[in-house]
Every structure is written in structure tokens, then in C-alpha cells.
Amino acid sequence: MAFSKRIKELRVSQCDKGVLTIYLNTLRNGHDDWKLQLKNGLKKLEQYVMARKDTEELKNFRDVKKKVTKQLMESQHDMQKAVVIFASLDQKIWEFHHLQLTVENSFCWEQEPMLEQLEAIQQQYPASGVLLLQQMDLLALDTRLGEVTQQIHYTLNVEDENWRKYEGTAAGERVASSANHKDQYQERLEVNQQRWLRKLAPLIDRKSKEFQWQGVYIVGSKELAKELGKYLQTKIIRVVPKNLSSFPSHKVVGEVIG
Known part of the structure; x- marks a missing residue:
């Protein structure tokens, strides 16, 4: 994939039903700490969505969360140092990048992918x-x-x-x-x-x-x-x-x- 081109495409991508963005360190150090970080990060994000009191949005978030978690578990043997994920309910935005670089853990649920950290890594x-x-x-x-x-x-x-x-x-x-x-x-x-x-x-x-x-x-x-x-x-x-x-x-x- 040509990352610079793909990032430009993602800048103008959005989904009214929500886009989940995850930056997660997955470096293996003898235990599966990343799984706990993932669970806690998604739990806090779900509480944030619940506070909006939008039943449909909450359902959308939970559907995306379930699919993303399933794919992460299936690909855990491919884990490197970090994973960057952009995922929408309709899967028109569906990206999993396993990186050999560390990231700052971050979980977001908006109508577009959060690209700032990825763009900073691209510059570096x-x-x-x-x-x-x-x-x-x-x-x-x-x-x-x-x-x-x-x-x-x-x-x-x-x-x-x-x-x-x-x-x-x-x-x-x-x-x-x-x-x-x-x-x-x-x-x-x-x-x-x-x-x-x-x-x-x-x-x-x-x-x-x-x-x-x-x-x-x-x-x-x-x-x-x-x-x-x-x-x-x-x-x-x-x-x-x-x-x-x-x-x-x-x-x-x-x-x-x-």
C-alpha cells in the first residue's frame, strides 16, 4: 500500500454511523498486557458513547467493537510492537496496520478516522x-x-x-x-x-x-x-x-x- 496516498484518502473518509480509531502498543514482554489495555480502552470509550444516550449509536459502536476485537484476536500471532486500526460499521474504512514502532495508546469513536498520530509517525x-x-x-x-x-x-x-x-x-x-x-x-x-x-x-x-x-x-x-x-x-x-x-x-x- 502507498501510505501517503492512503492517508490522503482517509483524510476525506467518514461514516455517519461512526469510525473506531485505535492506536495500541502490542509489544510482547512475557504476558498479554495489550489485551487488558484494549479491554479498558474500549470500556472507557463505550461509557463515553453511552453518555450520549443515543441507542442506535451505542449499537453501532458495539457492533464495530465486536468485529475489531474478533479480528485482533485472530491476528494476535502477527503482533509486532503496535497496531493502528481504523474501522467503520459498513467496513468501507477497515484498516489494521501492525507496526514495528511504538505508539501512544489511544481510542476514539467519531465520524472520521483520527489520523494525527499516524501522520506524525509518517513524518518521523x-x-x-x-x-x-x-x-x-x-x-x-x-x-x-x-x-x-x-x-x-x-x-x-x-x-x-x-x-x-x-x-x-x-x-x-x-x-x-x-x-x-x-x-x-x-x-x-x-x-x-x-x-x-x-x-x-x-x-x-x-x-x-x-x-x-x-x-x-x-x-x-x-x-x-x-x-x-x-x-x-x-x-x-x-x-x-x-x-x-x-x-x-x-x-x-x-x-x-x-
Whole structure:
């Protein structure tokens, strides 16, 4: 999802029957504290709605609350650090975003989604790329608000010296690919690394322009990152000298950005 475009759409979205907005920290720390926070937050909000003494509005709120709670319980194994929810009774507004960033807990019931906190997070964490760089493999993650929206895998074909693009390659496949290449072509890697990275850089720059990245985080060895940086036009926000190639994409982002 293009978050900037979606936020613009949400700014002009409303539902006369009510929109539930939730910002909730869900970071797991050995217990399910977020469930208690959710229960208490929704209870206080329901008391606020009851005070209006509008029977139909109260029914609408309870219907939305029930559906949102059900979906949250079903997706609790996908919990990261926080969840942002916008939900209307007709479900024309129905968004659940699991983020690798913390938020300020907030519960609102109005006729439009409350976007102020999300917009502030967007300003703090703009669109950026996270590049997991290995000698012959690159996984490029498009991130918005610390959430992975797309991933592209590039691997080098040593025979024709071209980088090939694949969509959504699993972490395990990336590791196996790189390890096999190393076994077969270690000497050739060392001799030709500079030229291969020079070929890779324009591919990253094109993706950066396409996704409108403010910059990239490079995850991998300092030596490879430094060499790639010689040819990149895209701003390097930070180099993270870790091997995170076996991590799921959302955990990589949590380590690098969150």
C-alpha cells in the first residue's frame, strides 16, 4: 500500500454511523498486557458513547467493537510492537496496520478516522529502503511507517554477470542461494565484486525513485556497504553491520528502524 496516498484518502473518509480509531502498543514482554489495555480502552470509550444516550449509536459502536476485537484476536500471532486500526460499521474504512514502532495508546469513536498520530509517525519514519546485502544477493524492502509493504530479491548470475529480480523470496532461500554461490565462485567474487556492485547500484537507484525513498539502510558487512555506497546516488541513512539474512522481513525492519 502507498501510505501517503492512503492517508490522503482517509483524510476525506467518514461514516455517519461512526469510525473506531485505535492506536495500541502490542509489544510482547512475557504476558498479554495489550489485551487488558484494549479491554479498558474500549470500556472507557463505550461509557463515553453511552453518555450520549443515543441507542442506535451505542449499537453501532458495539457492533464495530465486536468485529475489531474478533479480528485482533485472530491476528494476535502477527503482533509486532503496535497496531493502528481504523474501522467503520459498513467496513468501507477497515484498516489494521501492525507496526514495528511504538505508539501512544489511544481510542476514539467519531465520524472520521483520527489520523494525527499516524501522520506524525509518517513524518518521523518516511518511506525508506532496507537493503540486506550479501556478496551475490540483495533483498530490498520497501518500508512505510516501519512496515514492510513490498520486497524484491536480486541475485547475481555469475555466468552473464547480470542481476536478476525475484518477488517475495523467502529468507531461507536467500541464505541457501548465497551459500551455494560462495562455495562455487569465491575466487571470482573477490576479483569481480567491485564491478558487480557497480552494476547493482543503478537498480537500487531506480527502485528508490519508484518508491520515493528518503534513503536506504544497508544491512551487511561494512566493506560491501562502503563499496556499494561509491556508486549509489540514493542517500544512505545508516549502515547496520549485522547478518540478518535469516530473519523474517518484519523482524529485520524492527532491528534496523524500530
